Amino acid sequence: MALIDFWKRIEPSKENQFLHATYDAFFTFMFKPNLTTKGKGVHIRDAMDLKRTMFHVVIALQLCLLVGTFNIGHQHFVALGIHTGFIEAFHLKLVFGLVQLLPIVIVANVVGLGIEFYFAARRGHAVEEGFLVSGMLIPLIMPPDIPLWMLALAVAFAVVIGKEAFGGTGMNVLNVALLARVFIFFAYPTEISGDGPWVAAWALAEDGATKVADYYWAHTMFNPLFDAAGWSTFVQGTPFVAGYSGATPLALGAAQGWAQVDAVTGEVTGGILSQYSALQMWMGGIPGCIGETSKPAIIFGAIFLLITRVASWRVMLSFVIGTALTGMIFNAWDATVFMNVPWYQHFGMGGLLFAMAFMATDPVTAAQTNRGKIIYGFLIGFFGMVIRVMNPAYAEGWMLAILLMNVFAPLVDHYVLEGNISKRLKRAKEYAK
């Protein structure tokens, strides 16, 4: 194996910790190491390892990433009122999406992995794989126009305070990806909530009121190429459709009820252009965070995780049940227009399914006992719906609900374990008699 020879020859000395940890991370990425089991304990081990587990979550996210990328471009042109068909001007939307997304992915991973490598070297152990998934999840739960410095700050906060401070992968109490998002949510709320951030690359025109498309060099660098091919190009300064607000179906539903979401009239009512249908909402042609919009892509990822048994079906199932029941209660209560939104349509809105498939199922921060997982999932569903529907300022709840339950998961486990212990002690007393 010439390749192995090459790697072995360039192995740096162990005295340079950072260099060696980095080398080790890349080497074990290339090759499964030649470690063998110890003479005591098991002599053979299952072929599964943590790298593979983590990577299968990343695989499950790929479809979300792909559709999400394209949808960034699609939403931009829908706002401009041109190329409004989903696959019209495919090249423009894809290029636009990639130009928006790639810097986010790169910044999130460079910052996060850099910190991980540093801490691994300091502690003198191998770089752990946890950030492989976080580095893919974080871009998917960000708005497409997030300023990169803000993202870098959020990732650094999440990794240092949320994870390394607790001892690294497997020790963190809170979900790292959600911690990055919640940092931005509280520190820079306008960048991640309201109607503005979901459509990328715009600026206010000189009149100070109209929004117009605002490209920079990376967008327009392909223009000559498209021109030569006779395709449509990016046009700087194209004005937005009059009355277009960028409100998500969730925001519409919260403000005006389900009827407004499911009405493709093209008319401006109450200052908002109504432009969605239920089908559109489910398929993903709506503004929102990058990865959360396309439900078929998320469901595909969820099924992939369930079949490969990487994620827990208990959490997902009880999450859905908790959400549905709470939604039904709100439907029956019927005090506001948002409560009146049919419970099953909630699944198509906002980040609900994404939270179910990829956030609540994080094995480190979820409850760890099987019974605890069911309680944990159910309570996330319940609290998430309560926060989403009852919160007057900001109509979404999964991030906060999951972080809340992350904190309470050890308590849930504690009671499950106490039950096991007291059952055993009770039997012991009965026998002793």
Add this chain to the structure above:
Amino acid sequence: MTWGIIIAIVLVLFIFTLLTLGDGLLKVTASQAGEDTSGYSVLPTSLQELLGLGKKKGEYVPDDAPVKRLKRGFDVNLAGGPSLGQAGIRELRSATYALKPKDLIGMSPIPKVMPELGATVKAGEPLFYDKKHPEIIYAAPVSGEFIELRRGEKRSINELVILADQGEMQYHKHEDVPNLETASRADLVDFLTASGAWPFLRQRPFDIVADPSMTPKSIFVSTFDTAPWATDANFSVAGKEAAFRKGLAALAMLSGTKVHLGVNGMAQERPSDAFLKADEVEGVELHYFQGQHPAGNVGVHIHHVDPVLPNGQVVWHTDVHGVLLIGQLLLEGIFDTSKVIAVGGAELPAEEGYYARVHQGIHIAALLEGMADDMTTEKAYVRNAEGQKEEKMVEVRSIRIVSGDLLSGKQVERESFLGFYDDQLSVVKEGNYYELFGWLVPQAGHPTRSRTFPGGFFPGTHYVPDTNTNGEKRAFVMTGEYESVLPMNIYPQHVMRAILAKDFEKMEGLGLLELGEEDIALCEYVCTSKQPLQAILREGLEELRAQ
């Protein structure tokens, strides 16, 4: 709103079609590639299977018998297992035999050796005893000359080697065999401890040799072993049915209450009548267990029938060989340690294992005749004194020999001896190789339970194992893995955490006392984070025992 429902239904149908299609294609490709598709299970073939009612009990199980169906577990299917082949059960003897005091948990490092070096011993004559329990005698398994005392660190005793007689085995004849009809329990205990049969009785918790001064709340015997390449107790008991019944009667007398016999409830071949009709002996109860490994472990049987609880009471257990040994001792007055063991491994000459009738402590080289050398040389880069890298040939192990099964056995050298209680020898290729993107590609060839490999979908396939860890050690990340292969109402991961945190109350409360290494071995095998669970478990047990 109707839209939503229609889309949901279409989506479900679409995904189901996709799954069925993929399922069929996978199955076709797999059978073309020569894989065994019988155990394949993404989609349940019938409603029964969906509800988990698929497995039938063996036809020999009476309708009113107590049957415990264990849903959790996993059979590690490995190529190279033992088969009877043309030769049947081989009769093997070696030039030397040895007992290894360190196989016995809790034994002091330097036990008192009884005969002088060079003395002639008969099978069943005393060889050594533990100074903490001088009444329990450990007897010579074969007759011959006591030739060597191999010592390890700090003069501790590793092996007591006997050069065996080449001719017929000389047995020490016991004249004072108690009659079970008339003798008292104390007489029986005295006889068994003095004759060398006592160490075959072990105690849960801790898996130490039973304490003769205690009375157990019951005694357990498992008549089947579900570990990979395990031996078949039916071979051992064949022709010795009377001794088995006698042994059970003695155990019933020792327990004072019940002897619980665990029988395989879904064996492919009907178990011996010695097991199925054992409940004719007074005080013996049969329990049928159905399920995958570790369904045959005595720890699992104890958990479901009469668990070890944190109240000071203990249970004893032994295996079929222990019962036979005690029975024969009481019937004929001789100490006969012969048993049928399994030798497994794809590295063996015929690329498959065999069964052999041997005596306790047989020399391992005698079992591995014709197998290739277990050491080889390999190129490596080594840093010299100046810190420069040098190419060098180093000697590395290519085949590992394990006394016991691959999940909980002990690594031994070829020039060593079979363990005190072991009825199985396994050989396995060392996995000290690199694999390009081994963690990423979905290649076949590794035994696995995970469905991220194609092999995970075909649990019936037999792969050749090796000792590669298939990844590096990590913190506990995945959850629910251990529980899914341990058919007990115990949370293994939290037991482990309690041990690491030295939380004694929690250890006991969560059921540490019910566990032995062999029970937790499968959890260690499937562990994604490659944690050394058996070592942690033993650490916890030792700490509890010290208290």
